[in-house]
Amino acid sequence: MNRSAKWLVPTFYILFLMLPIYWLVSMSFKTTNEILGVFSLWPQEFTLENYRKIFTDPTWYNGYINSLIYVVINTVISVAVALPAAYAFSRYRFLGDKHLFFWLLTNRMAPPAVFALPFFQLYSATGLFDTHIAVALAHCLFNIPLAVWILEGFMSGVPKELDETAYLDGYSFWRFFIRIFIPTIAAGIGVAMFFCFMYSWVELLLAKTLTSVNAKPIAATMTRTASTSGYELGLLAAAGTLTIIPGAFVIYFVRNYIARGFALGRV
Amino acid sequence: MNKLSNQRAWWLVVPVVILVAFNALIPLMTVVNYSVQETFGNNQFFWHGVGWFEQVLKSERFHASLLRQLAFTAMILLIEVPLGIAVALCMPRKGPWVSVCLVLMALPLLIPWNVVGAMWNIFALPDIGLLGKMINSLGIDYNFTQQPVAAWATTVLMDVWHWTSLVVLLTYAGLCSIPDAYYQAARIDGASGWAVFRFIQLPKLNRVLTIAILLRFMDSFMIYTEPFVLTGGGPGNTTTFLSIDLVKIALGQFDLGPAAAMSLIYFMVVLLVCWIFYTAMMRNEGQS
Numbered sequence: 001m002n003r004s005a006k007w008l009v010p011t012f013y014i015l016f017l018m019l020p021i022y023w024l025v026s027m028s029f030k031t032t033n034e035i036l037g038v039f040s041l042w043p044q045e046f047t048l049e050n051y052r053k054i055f056t057d058p059t060w061y062n063g064y065i066n067s068l069i070y071v072v073i074n075t076v077i078s079v080a081v082a083l084p085a086a087y088a089f090s091r092y093r094f095l096g097d098k099h100l101f102f103w104l105l106t107n108r109m110a111p112p113a114v115f116a117l118p119f120f121q122l123y124s125a126t127g128l129f130d131t132h133i134a135v136a137l138a139h140c141l142f143n144i145p146l147a148v149w150i151l152e153g154f155m156s157g158v159p160k161e162l163d164e165t166a167y168l169d170g171y172s173f174w175r176f177f178i179r180i181f182i183p184t185i186a187a188g189i190g191v192a193m194f195f196c197f198m199y200s201w202v203e204l205l206l207a208k209t210l211t212s213v214n215a216k217p218i219a220a221t222m223t224r225t226a227s228t229s230g231y232e233l234g235l236l237a238a239a240g241t242l243t244i245i246p247g248a249f250v251i252y253f254v255r256n257y258i259a260r261g262f263a264l265g266r267v
Numbered sequence: 268m269n270k271l272s273n274q275r276a277w278w279l280v281v282p283v284v285i286l287v288a289f290n291a292l293i294p295l296m297t298v299v300n301y302s303v304q305e306t307f308g309n310n311q312f313f314w315h316g317v318g319w320f321e322q323v324l325k326s327e328r329f330h331a332s333l334l335r336q337l338a339f340t341a342m343i344l345l346i347e348v349p350l351g352i353a354v355a356l357c358m359p360r361k362g363p364w365v366s367v368c369l370v371l372m373a374l375p376l377l378i379p380w381n382v383v384g385a386m387w388n389i390f391a392l393p394d395i396g397l398l399g400k401m402i403n404s405l406g407i408d409y410n411f412t413q414q415p416v417a418a419w420a421t422t423v424l425m426d427v428w429h430w431t432s433l434v435v436l437l438t439y440a441g442l443c444s445i446p447d448a449y450y451q452a453a454r455i456d457g458a459s460g461w462a463v464f465r466f467i468q469l470p471k472l473n474r475v476l477t478i479a480i481l482l483r484f485m486d487s488f489m490i491y492t493e494p495f496v497l498t499g500g501g502p503g504n505t506t507t508f509l510s511i512d513l514v515k516i517a518l519g520q521f522d523l524g525p526a527a528a529m530s531l532i533y534f535m536v537v538l539l540v541c542w543i544f545y546t547a548m549m550r551n552e553g554q555s
Contacts, residue, residue, distance in 0.1 A: 247377025
């Protein structure tokens with residue numbers, strides 16, 4: 001392809017990505033009458049009413065807080081337990097290691113729809129229903145395998161001589177692991193956290209099934225509004241716009257690692 | 268890398284195994300349990316053998332949704348993978364625009380799935396949506412809530428919008444890892460653009476593309492929230508994919524037996540395909 005025309009492809013692609021987002025954002029600044037009455041490319045009567053409603057109504061803003069709480073708990077648990085496991089997979093051979101690795105990955109492949117009902121029963125039986133911990137634990141089902149997979153890739157890229165030298169220098173395993181190894185693969189940990197955050201933030205089916213009031217995620221609050229009050233589209237659009245912001249923040253922080261991280265560390 | 272044999276490494280894996288087993292084995296056994304029993308309410312269960320499995324495997328409803336699911340997955344893979352590669356090939360390699368491109372492209376990946384559905388709903392509605400208005404003003408009669416073809420096109424377009432970036436980012440990462448020396452050698456040999464792509468870039472992308480296709484296959488096969496919010500599985504049953512159908516049977520009609528049997532068959536299909544991919548991937552890795 002002609003070199004000068006090359007930039008057109010990503011530009012058009014990004015334009016295509018931005019159009020629906022623009023429409024959502026612009027709709028969040030419109031009044032309900034304007035949305036339903038006149039067709040306009042940008043808000044004619046600019047209003048912040050929709051946002052004011054979300055920030056003053058506890059059922060709305062608690063949804064955001066709930067979502068953020070379980071996403072953070074999940075990210076921390078997933079990465080914390082995945083770190084030693086990924087080290088074991090990348091450095092040692094042990095009985096059943098390959099089978100175990102594939103078994104972990106199969107959980108990433110399990111359709112959440114399959115698990116919705118049994119999860120509801122399991123977490124009701126253990127008394128965890130409608131807590132943040134329940135959703136955080138449930139999301140571990142697919143986030144731990146993913147974190148192990150990503151971290152294993154990054155760790156395999158670190159030469160084994162690093163470990164051997166440290167052991168020769170008299171480091172114990174945990175001291176080496178925490179003081180030397182973890183800082184070495186900091187980029188990988190960042191990427192793993194990004195993926196865990198992403199999949200936990202966007203998942204709705206399990207989060208909705210496992211909560212009713214106290215830990216209800218923002219996404220579920222939105223579906224309720226959509227079905228009960230019918231045509232409060234401006235409010236819905238404002239809530240949707242606000243759910244994009246945490247994701248945008250996280251991407252901005254990891255932007256330099258994204259390209260490498262998406263290759264899971266071992267191209 | 269040749270690894271040390273060390274059975275004590277199991278201790279490092281134990282926390283992961285416990286957490287995942289708690290989340291995976293107990294619910295999975297519950298599903299297996301339901302799939303071989305019949306109930307008439309009151310928590311009384313009777314042995315039903317493989318009856319539910321036979322019923323599901325023979326039911327036309329399951330065939331129809333499985334077929335729709337396969338068609339959908341095939342369509343999005345055929346669009347997203349070539350499109351993703353094309354965009355990645357055209358992206359700048361260095362300079363300030365790289366970060367801008369990456370951040371903007373990754374944005375759809377971090378939007379909650381029901382918001383994606385809702386966003387496309389208000390974007391594509393023929394009376395208030397930008398897309399719907401545009402298509403109708405071109406003289407094409409378009410209403411995705413009533414026309415099966417339009418509903419399909421909108422669902423596929425939504426998935427392309429949502430997930431092509433994953434393919435782009437993976438491919439881009441793969442392209443960035445190709446050493447400059449390869450391109451210089453190609454230039455000396457006077458290789459054409461196509462030859463560079465076919466003999467240098469594509470072989471190097473082998474691994475990331477396998478990951479991309481594997482991830483896209485898994486996620487598109489489990490798709491639930493986005494089409495459910497966008498079309499609700501309609502009009503009629505035309506966009507009722509496997510997960511939507513499953514939730515309808517399990518939570519809507521509360522037919523636990525058939526739903527459980529269907530879950531297991533569904534899971535087996537995903538597992539089989541992924542196992543094939545995984546084996547192929549590991550074999551590739553052994554070669555290189």
